[in-house]
Amino acid sequence: MARIGVLSISDGRDFVHRQTEEFIADAECRLVEALRGAGHEVLTAPSAITSNREAVRHGRELADAHPDLTVLHYAVWAFPQFTMMTAEAIGGPMLLFGSIDPVQPGMVGMLAAGGALDQIGRRHWRAWGAVDDELVATIGRYATAARTVGSLRGQTFGRIGGRPMGMNTTVANTDQWQRRFGIDVEEIDQWELVLCSERVPGAQARAGREWFERLAAGVHYDGCALTPDLLERQIRSYVAMRELITERGLDFCGIKGQPELTDNFATMDVTEALLNDPYDFEGPKAPVVCATEADMDGALTMQILQSVGGGVPALFADVRHFHADRGIWDLCNSGQHATWFAARSDDPAENLRLVHLHPEVFFFPAGGASIQHFAAPGEMTFARLTRLSGTYRLQLTRGDFERYDDETNAELARQSTPEWPHAFARWDAPADRFLARFGANHVHAVPGDRRATLRAAAELLDIEVEDLGEPPSPGAGR
The missing domain is CATH 3.40.50.1070 (Rossmann fold)
Incomplete structure (x- = not known):
């Protein structure tokens, strides 16, 4: 309040x-x-x-x-x-x-x-x-x-690594952030994460692994891409990020991950999911927004959504596929979805009973677990800060997450990457309009219809709002 x-x-x-x-x-x-x-x-x-x-x-x-x-x-x-x-x-x-x-x-x-x-x-x-x-x-x-x-104003964003895989939409101008939002950007090399993770006590990493093994629907070790040691490495990375956040005074963050960490260390799926969760294996924790691929505008959007949503986690996902026959979008991105979205409960047991840890796919040869689940149904606001000719705008739409019977969920997931988390979304924005105008491949969401609050926030920031669920005004530009 x-x-x-x-x-x-x-x-x-x-x-x-x-x-x-x-x-x-x-x-x-x-x-x-x-x-x-x-x-x-x-x-x-x-x-x-x-x-x-x-x-x-x-x-x-x-x-x-x-x-x-x-x-x-x-x-x-x-x-x-x-x-x-x-x-x-x-x-x-x-x-x-x-x-x-x-x-x-x-x-x-x-x-x-x-x-x-x-x-x-x-x-x-x-x-x-x-x-x-x-x-x-x-x-x-x-x-x-x-x-x-x-x-x-006065917050600090920690960027772990730089631009991933040539994705310009994940990199923002630090001068522009300071001027418009009052946010400082702390640049941190990914090597810091590796070094810090090596200092995490073995008992702490083991406790995290056993927590997943005890509460999750399944931890599917294959002896290669996912082993107990690799899962503990991911837990160490999470604990190390928590320590870096405290030491550097970070308010929110993003981890590059690809390709250095995902080729040579471990995928960051567990780290990113737990940071965005309101709990971990040691108990309740305040969620810290962490964007995969060090997506600065994505992380900032999530920080805003989390605030207007009353502190609940915000979603990070790729706009992966549109099922035209059903009129739904498959929002899917590695393990980035917080486990909270599985049941939208503050009790980790309620969420994790719907979560599977699968061996990571071929994109990430270093291996580790991906966090897999299907997002719980309910009304959502989808949004992202994007830039048009260097000027920020807030693109949004109202919609709903839908979840179906187990067979249908699995069949839809198999059409993309079944090992990753999925949120099946039906939103107000027509598919043609969304694909023609949306300024990124990443989208973010928070429960409820938060559009009025987001419009007011954008007004204070002098940022134009484009509701993709409403027809554009005559003469509106790209």
Whole structure:
């Protein structure tokens, strides 16, 4: 949940404010209690704003508490300059809420204030109406978007290795990231991962292997591409990445993997899946976004999706195949899918009973286990930050994951790579439009319809949103 500031704006005439003070306080109380009831932390001022000095003082005091979003509340007619002074003092994301009540012209106060802000180009959102569940949800979405964007600034992305297999879409401009998102990029050689993994205690690696053997639907050793020693090497790599994340202060990361590690060390499937999971063999853990192929824009998209999704794991997948006869997409990419997606449970036993560890396929001669399962059904938002002529855009669509009977799942998986995880997706975007316009081979997803929150976040970032499930506007470019 978010931290929300609430400031009520009033009339600047003393004799008017004396008559409306109680009305304003009662209306503010209803708003504050509703937001707190939804789980948000709410900060307020000691009184409504009735002068420029109060606007600056209350605004600065609230700004010092670093709210994700500040709601300026209009229950009555309010002098617009108070809003202008408050906005200057606040500085951060702001929403104007106008109470709809025929007794007092709160809506008029909101419109006058909003128009004044428009004249100077001060971005803000607006909401109006009764204090009900719909209003609280609307404010919550904007607050979540503001929290998401604000949290990016000051984060560090750890890129383990460089560009994989000539994939330009996985490499972003670090200057552009610093300027637009406030994110630093820490470059780390893959050799660090190998060296750190050698220092992981044998007992810890063994515990991870036995955890999979005990809880997974199957660990299919073949004595060559997958052995107990290779699985323990993958566990060591995971533990080593956790240590690197702590030592280097990384907030999210990506591992190149191909071809150096996958040719000579081990595939990173287990490492990447466990980092994105909310648990491991030692207990609950906060998931850390880790993108395969060191995909920077993919990792950033996942970081945003994880935030708007309330902390649940975000999916990373290739757009592998379109089954035209069924109208579904097979989203499949090595072992990158977090095991959480198998049952969408915080209990690893619930997920792992649906997960198989298979010997890795010929693409990865160093061997190791691939994480295989079929994603649980449910509504999803699919999205990715892509770049058109160097400018970021957020491409998205709403859809659903589908899962079928065992025979159908297996038959569909055999048409691509059965050893890898699969998410069968049906989304709003028509196949022709998606294939003609989508700017990458990787796509990401989070449960629920999060499009409204993502649009608000993109607005704060000055990024265009392209909903591929909606027809493009006339004259829209590529």
